[in-house]
Amino acid sequence: MTSQDNPLGKIYILPKAIKTVVKDAVLQSYGVIGLAPGNLRQSFVKMFDYDGDYGIVVESDERGLQLTVNLIVEYGLRIKSVTDSVAESVKYHVEKTMGVPVTRVNVHVRGMRISDVD
Amino acid sequence: MKPFSTNLPSEAERHKLLKSPITGEGLILLFEAGLIWLTTNQEYVDALNVFPVPDGDTGTNMVLTMQAAFDEADSHRTKHAGDMAKAFAHGALMGARGNSGVILSQIWRGFSRALDGYATVDPALLTKAIASARDTAYRGVVRPVEGTILTVIKDMSIAAEGAIKTQSTLSEMLVILVEAADISVKNTPELLPQLKDAGVVDSGGMGLFYIFEGMLRMLQGLPLDTATNNNVVSLAQFDLTHALEQVEEGQDYEVVIDFEPHKHFILEKYYEGLNNLGVSIQVGEGDGIYRMHIHTELEKRFEPIEYTETQGIIKKIYMENLQDQMNNRKEAELKFNTVNPGEIAVVAVSPGPGLSRIFASLGVAAVVEGGQTMNPSVKDLVAAFENLPTDKVIILPNNKNIILAAQNASKVSVKKVGIIPTRNTPQGFASMFRLMPDGDFDDVVESMTEAISEVHTAELTTATRTAEIEGVKVKKGEVIVLYDGKLILSKSSIEEAFDALYNHIDMDEFERVTLFYGEGVNQSSANIMADKTRAEYEDLEVEVHEGGQPHYQYIVAFE
Numbered sequence: 001m002t003s004q005d006n007p008l009g010k011i012y013i014l015p016k017a018i019k020t021v022v023k024d025a026v027l028q029s030y031g032v033i034g035l036a037p038g039n040l041r042q043s044f045v046k047m048f049d050y051d052g053d054y055g056i057v058v059e060s061d062e063r064g065l066q067l068t069v070n071l072i073v074e075y076g077l078r079i080k081s082v083t084d085s086v087a088e089s090v091k092y093h094v095e096k097t098m099g100v101p102v103t104r105v106n107v108h109v110r111g112m113r114i115s116d117v118d
Numbered sequence: 119m120k121p122f123s124t125n126l127p128s129e130a131e132r133h134k135l136l137k138s139p140i141t142g143e144g145l146i147l148l149f150e151a152g153l154i155w156l157t158t159n160q161e162y163v164d165a166l167n168v169f170p171v172p173d174g175d176t177g178t179n180m181v182l183t184m185q186a187a188f189d190e191a192d193s194h195r196t197k198h199a200g201d202m203a204k205a206f207a208h209g210a211l212m213g214a215r216g217n218s219g220v221i222l223s224q225i226w227r228g229f230s231r232a233l234d235g236y237a238t239v240d241p242a243l244l245t246k247a248i249a250s251a252r253d254t255a256y257r258g259v260v261r262p263v264e265g266t267i268l269t270v271i272k273d274m275s276i277a278a279e280g281a282i283k284t285q286s287t288l289s290e291m292l293v294i295l296v297e298a299a300d301i302s303v304k305n306t307p308e309l310l311p312q313l314k315d316a317g318v319v320d321s322g323g324m325g326l327f328y329i330f331e332g333m334l335r336m337l338q339g340l341p342l343d344t345a346t347n348n349n350v351v352s353l354a355q356f357d358l359t360h361a362l363e364q365v366e367e368g369q370d371y372e373v374v375i376d377f378e379p380h381k382h383f384i385l386e387k388y389y390e391g392l393n394n395l396g397v398s399i400q401v402g403e404g405d406g407i408y409r410m411h412i413h414t415e416l417e418k419r420f421e422p423i424e425y426t427e428t429q430g431i432i433k434k435i436y437m438e439n440l441q442d443q444m445n446n447r448k449e450a451e452l453k454f455n456t457v458n459p460g461e462i463a464v465v466a467v468s469p470g471p472g473l474s475r476i477f478a479s480l481g482v483a484a485v486v487e488g489g490q491t492m493n494p495s496v497k498d499l500v501a502a503f504e505n506l507p508t509d510k511v512i513i514l515p516n517n518k519n520i521i522l523a524a525q526n527a528s529k530v531s532v533k534k535v536g537i538i539p540t541r542n543t544p545q546g547f548a549s550m551f552r553l554m555p556d557g558d559f560d561d562v563v564e565s566m567t568e569a570i571s572e573v574h575t576a577e578l579t580t581a582t583r584t585a586e587i588e589g590v591k592v593k594k595g596e597v598i599v600l601y602d603g604k605l606i607l608s609k610s611s612i613e614e615a616f617d618a619l620y621n622h623i624d625m626d627e628f629e630r631v632t633l634f635y636g637e638g639v640n641q642s643s644a645n646i647m648a649d650k651t652r653a654e655y656e657d658l659e660v661e662v663h664e665g666g667q668p669h670y671q672y673i674v675a676f677e
Binding site (some may be wrong): 024028029030031032033034074075076077078081082084085115 | 211212213214216217219220221223224227257258259260261263334
């Protein structure tokens with residue numbers, strides 16, 4: 001959970017909210033086909049949670065947020081360019097909408113989709 | 119980057135190569151034309167960027183991607199159009215840079231797939247290829263954002279499919295494609311609000327337009343090396359980086375005004391009027407709107423607005439404090455020594471921007487901000503040198519509280535790390551003079567460590583509490599002087615502190631005194647102190663530098 005002070009009290013931003021922003025940023029990034037479960041627990045979540053936010057891990061410390069996204073990428077793209085874009089886009093969107101610094105974005109490519117064969 | 123081949127074939131030969139249906143040789147000529155024309159207009163595309171993410175320089179990224187594609191195609195020249203396109207697409211994939219580059223590589227991938235197996239390209243195949251490019255490009259993203267390069271390739275494909283029955287030559291088809299791209303690009307602000315807010319069109323779409331326009335210009339025999347953009351010159355296109363370097367007295371503010379001129383408006387007269395108001399005048403024009411750019415004095419900064427009001431209807435005004443911008447730039451402009459693999463790189467901890475600049479000029483490879491009250495972490499230190507292309511690193515902690523962090527950094531890193539136990543910045547400077555980047559590591563460390571004893575340092579700061587330390591009585595708010603780290607005296611003013619300091623030490627021992635003035639001390643008072651020192655000790659060389667360090671009004675080096 002991320003908290004900030006305002007003159008009237010505290011603002012809490014729950015990981016779930018952050019994940020929504022991250023998901024949106026990721027899915028708008030070019031070359032990303034979808035999110036992938038990052039671990040076994042998330043694989044279970046995926047089975048029951050249709051519109052879920054599996055594939056995204058949010059951690060925080062006093063310096064800001066550390067985000068991890070697990071992706072499926074379109075086959076035939078330069079992966080480094082795609083993952084660089086994803087990391088930058090996630091950082092930009094989260095910082096813009098949440099006002100919380102993002103200190104790390106880990107991008108894990110979990111798989112590739114071959115939509116057609118060259 | 120390899121320059122594209124400047125020896126394009128002669129006009130007659132070009133005519134032969136580009137005769138419809140074209141072969142692989144004609145196709146690569148078209149690709150090259152697209153690349154050249156995009157490069158010609160690269161700055162304009164770069165200037166259209168709105169987002170700080172994720173594609174910093176769309177134009178540059180697209181050019182680099184096209185260049186990589188062309189290089190690959192160039193090394194596999196063939197008469198077979200399908201094979202040519204395949205090589206081009208492969209090069210684009212391998213060289214894709216940035217978001218727009220990746221999408222562009224997908225466009226060429228789809229394009230080449232449609233051409234697979236065909237030795238020549240006719241308008242029908244071109245239409246199919248553009249449609250295939252669109253499909254492949256869209257397949258790469260879950261939620262396509264409209265108003266981008268994707269929209270442009272889609273609109274081009276729709277136009278081509280609509281025109282295929284009536285257009286019989288490649289050149290006619292390219293006219294259709296370029297027109298469609300033009301309309302689509304101009305429409306992007308309607309689809310993407312961020313573009314509309316910034317008053318620009320999509321940069322990636324614009325880049326794609328230039329690539330196809332370049333192909334068309336090649337077919338039409340038009341020149342490819344001079345930009346023809348007559349639209350309103352975008353702000354970033356004014357050569358501001360260059361202008362900034364020249365900011366002098368009388369150029370405090372930058373004013374940019376967009377306006378729609380009255381009917382009797384005469385540009386020459388307008389220029390004349392502006393000449394009295396400031397310098398660096400530029401006026402751009404397009405679609406009936408003029409954009410004026412000028413640098414003025416602080417007091418005159420509203421006059422261009424009043425003057426322009428008499429000439430037309432003002433649409434928009436931008437104003438920026440250049441002096442302030444300059445100061446920011448100064449800080450950002452640190453140029454560090456580039457390290458060659460295998461050489462010794464030095465990382466210095468520096469408490470102030472001025473001191474960082476001096477370190478940079480002495481050849482350090484990186485600076486970590488930090489000092490008395492803001493010790494950098496082990497992580498900060500490691501991060502500063504971990505990515506340098508060498509495994510031999512020397513750290514200058516420049517503060518006794520940071521030496522420990524530096525030692526820990528050396529344990530964490532896999533690189534060979536030496537620490538020169540410098541306790542203040544002048545010691546750091548002195549040891550930098552002994553750096554030999556290609557020398558033997560242990561010898562260099564030893565030599566740099568020796569250099570520490572060659573310099574003595576006085577630090578002047580304000581006492582934060584009343585105390586008696588090592589026999590010196592200190593009252594809160596007084597100026598205290600530390601000499602080589604030891605508190606030696608406390609006085610009520612800076613001047614008295616300097617006098618007492620000079621009396622305390624044997625000034626005859628030294629040849630040179632350097633004053634680094636800190637944050638909150640202005641240059642003129644530092645110069646006054648230096649002049650006093652010069653007057654008193656005529657044999658001494660006295661230098662003054664901006665240090666910019668917090669808390670310490672002065673750091674003084676005696677050599």
